Amino acid sequence: MTTYIFRRLIQGIFILMIITTVSFGLTRMSSDPMAQYTLGRISAEDRARIRANLGLDRPLYVQYFKWLGLAVRGDFGYSITNHQPVSTLIQQRLPQTLVLMITSEIVIIVLSALLGIYSAVKQYSLFDNVLTALSFVGYSLPIFFIALMLMFIFAVQFKEWGLPYLPTGADIWDFKDPRELTLHLILPVASLAIIQVAAYTRYLRSSMLEVLSQDYIRTARAKGLMKSAVVMRHALKNAALPIVTLIGLDVPFLLGGAIVTETVYSWPGMGRLFWQQAGRGDYPTVMAILLLVATAVVVFQILTDIAYTFIDPRIRLS
Amino acid sequence: MSTQESKKSIISSLAFDPGRAESVSAPLSPGQLAWRRFKRHKMAMGGSVGLILVFLFIIVGSFLYSEKDANHVDVVHRLTPPSTTNYFGTDSTGRDLFARIIYGGQISLFIGILAVALALILGITIGGLAGYLGGWVDILLMRFTEAALSIPSLFLLIVLGKLFGSEIPTLRFLDRTFSGSVIVVILVIGLTSWMYLARIVRANILSLREMDYVAAARALGASNLRILVAHLIPNTMMAIIVTATLGLAQAIISEAYVSFLGLGVQPPTASWGNLMDQSISLIQRGVWWMWLFPSLFIVMTILFTNFIGDGLRDAFDPRSTRHL
Numbered sequence: 001m002t003t004y005i006f007r008r009l010i011q012g013i014f015i016l017m018i019i020t021t022v023s024f025g026l027t028r029m030s031s032d033p034m035a036q037y038t039l040g041r042i043s044a045e046d047r048a049r050i051r052a053n054l055g056l057d058r059p060l061y062v063q064y065f066k067w068l069g070l071a072v073r074g075d076f077g078y079s080i081t082n083h084q085p086v087s088t089l090i091q092q093r094l095p096q097t098l099v100l101m102i103t104s105e106i107v108i109i110v111l112s113a114l115l116g117i118y119s120a121v122k123q124y125s126l127f128d129n130v131l132t133a134l135s136f137v138g139y140s141l142p143i144f145f146i147a148l149m150l151m152f153i154f155a156v157q158f159k160e161w162g163l164p165y166l167p168t169g170a171d172i173w174d175f176k177d178p179r180e181l182t183l184h185l186i187l188p189v190a191s192l193a194i195i196q197v198a199a200y201t202r203y204l205r206s207s208m209l210e211v212l213s214q215d216y217i218r219t220a221r222a223k224g225l226m227k228s229a230v231v232m233r234h235a236l237k238n239a240a241l242p243i244v245t246l247i248g249l250d251v252p253f254l255l256g257g258a259i260v261t262e263t264v265y266s267w268p269g270m271g272r273l274f275w276q277q278a279g280r281g282d283y284p285t286v287m288a289i290l291l292l293v294a295t296a297v298v299v300f301q302i303l304t305d306i307a308y309t310f311i312d313p314r315i316r317l318s
Numbered sequence: 319m320s321t322q323e324s325k326k327s328i329i330s331s332l333a334f335d336p337g338r339a340e341s342v343s344a345p346l347s348p349g350q351l352a353w354r355r356f357k358r359h360k361m362a363m364g365g366s367v368g369l370i371l372v373f374l375f376i377i378v379g380s381f382l383y384s385e386k387d388a389n390h391v392d393v394v395h396r397l398t399p400p401s402t403t404n405y406f407g408t409d410s411t412g413r414d415l416f417a418r419i420i421y422g423g424q425i426s427l428f429i430g431i432l433a434v435a436l437a438l439i440l441g442i443t444i445g446g447l448a449g450y451l452g453g454w455v456d457i458l459l460m461r462f463t464e465a466a467l468s469i470p471s472l473f474l475l476i477v478l479g480k481l482f483g484s485e486i487p488t489l490r491f492l493d494r495t496f497s498g499s500v501i502v503v504i505l506v507i508g509l510t511s512w513m514y515l516a517r518i519v520r521a522n523i524l525s526l527r528e529m530d531y532v533a534a535a536r537a538l539g540a541s542n543l544r545i546l547v548a549h550l551i552p553n554t555m556m557a558i559i560v561t562a563t564l565g566l567a568q569a570i571i572s573e574a575y576v577s578f579l580g581l582g583v584q585p586p587t588a589s590w591g592n593l594m595d596q597s598i599s600l601i602q603r604g605v606w607w608m609w610l611f612p613s614l615f616i617v618m619t620i621l622f623t624n625f626i627g628d629g630l631r632d633a634f635d636p637r638s639t640r641h642l
Contacts, residue, residue: 011461018465026481140621142571144578144594145613152601152609160604168602256470263579264598275579278476290473297468 005306012298019294020071020287024064027283027290067287076288081280086288090270096175097269100261101254103185104192105247112197113240116204120239121231123209131201138198143257147191147264154187169265188265192257200246208239241312248304252297352556355633362629368622372615376427379420388417389586397600400607407607410596415607419615422588425496426616429504429589430569434562436508437569441515442551442558448516449523450546460520463513471510472575478506479581497587507572515561522554556634563627567620574616590616 042050051057055066070077076086119128151168158165166187167173173180211217212235220230258271266272270289277285346354356362392412400407406415448459466474482502526532527550535545570590576582577591585592590612597609 015461015465015468018462019469022465023469023477026477029481137621140567140624141617142574142613142620144575145609145617148594148597148601148609148613152606156602156604252468252470256472259472259476259579260575274473275476278480279581281480286477290469290477293470293473294465294468297470301468 001309005302008302008305012302015298016291016294020068020291021064023290024067024287025060027286028060028063071288071291076291077284079277079285080282081277082282082285086284089273089285090288090292093268093270093273096267097258097262097271099181100185100188100192100258100267100269104189104196104254105250107189107193108196108200108250109243109247111193112200112204113236113243115197115201117208117231117236117239119201119205120208120212121227128205132205135198135201138194139202141195143191143195143260144264146194147188147261150187150191151264169267175268184265184267188261188267191261191264192254195257196250196253200243203246204239204243207242208235211235211239241308244307244311245304248300248307251300252293255293255296352633356629359629359632361625362633365622365625365629368618369626372423372619372622373427376420376423379417380424383414383417383420385421387414388421388588389413397605406611409593409608410600415593415611418588418593419590419611422590422593422612423615425500425583425587426570426573426590427619429500429507429573429583430566432504433507433511433569433572434565436504437512437515437565438558438562440508440512441561442519444512445516445519446523446546446551449520450527450542450550456520459516463516466510467513471572474510475506475572475576476579476581478509479503479576482506497584499582499584500587500589503573503576503582503589506576507569511565511568511572515558515565518557518561519551519554522557523550526550526553560627560631560634563623563630567623567627570616570619570623574613 048057055063067077074087076090078084079086079089082089115131119131122128154166155168156165167184169184169188173184175181212231217230217235220234221227225234255271258267258269259275260271261267262269262272263275270292274286274289277289390413392408394412395404395408396410396412398404398408398412404414404416406419408414409418444459444463448456448463479502482505523546527545532545532549535549540548573582573589574591574594577589578594580592580595583589583592593612594609597605600608
């Protein structure tokens, strides 16, 4: 087990090295860090001096290793457009993204567990059929469509109809006020959650059906246990196993979805920061976020694999 | 599906059922069997009809509206809601949304198909090499694949979109002018969507290369390349077709995402994605037609393509007895 974890960590670090190398090359090729200095009238000597000061005259691989050396110590340099340390920028944005992601994940798990179990227990009922059809459609919907539609109905139209409406996010609001935070969270969380709920409901339904048809369930029923007790105590435990793997794999989806959701709802998070700064060619910020995102994905993959062995003793990692 | 029905469908999917005269008279090829299963897949057939209708709409539509109509700016009639003259309304510069959806659809589907083609080339090459050569090549290529999978594709799309999108010339093709960003988007999507394909091809080849017929081919003196191209890749074709079909839906979504975020296809060339790029700010002024119609077309196309992909997967799987 220890050797397995160790090996996975080494692999993970190797993967992160590939990612940082490639993305460093890509971001540096895509935007000239000196572009902002052409705005003012700067002489050629001054440009050369600034380049040398910033270390931009050295070969790209030297710049990469310097960047990497500082990055592992948490120093991502200064944003080119904001002139603030990148770590400050990210610290400002990270909590909001985490609030959005964690709330969405909780909603996803609770809702899909409820719907999936009910759907499996009432197999082929009207509810089950409608839900199966809806989840197939929901799974195919792009996140911007859901986000725009929810915004149009619950923020724009409800306001017009004089009903209690939800904010679009374009207003100025206080992140620390729990009431305002909740109101502003509802629509972004819903747009992030709908697609995953659709996917997991289908998943949990089929895994629940598989478990329900097994012998030990029949035995439990035969010895006189109530159906609800069998479903909740015996079946759910085994049926929920695959969900654990999916939660770990949700991280990239939620991070990617956050870009669109945060953009549509003006949510002051990291995804929107990434989109804005990528458009402005702010490569230190872009690199820092890419590294964070990739690390999160890699770490969660390893954690998922390890967690799985604890939950399911039949699985041995080698 | 009741047990009675499912029993029936299990029986009917067996080619050698004595109750079916034609099965007895001539054994069917795997392809014919797959086609038969596909035809019985209601959602897949519905999806095929739907997708054909979408294609018809954007092809026939371009005879009714010229591209000049689609790019015609009419500031007096900006942001008019749908009416009998502008079926889907007009955008913020008064361009007719109906015509733009026709031409945007052509661009979106063109991008989708070419991006999938690029992803196919990359995925099959990388997966094939990794699976067949094994050893260090395999380890390196698969770590690279994992690395590419570890960044959510939207992040990659944005970085690459910015990388290639800085200087874009205008292209002329078939007497029409396109923004060069179309090519950029094809490259960007193709470069970010080959990973699953590579993994599937590799996994298939790993299991296939242990087969007896590969040993037989080698005994007959076939070269590595010949075994790979003539024996291994054709046998993974079914998995490749299914992945490519589902990949088309994914490519259309990806185009919509980057263009929606303003880093994709650049106006005046329309695409389903960039028709919506102003809708976030306009939606608060009650402008609903600018996001609803393009996204409906995107959603329909994705749904139909996914239905077809699902049907193909079931049809190609000889053990499949599922008929929705």
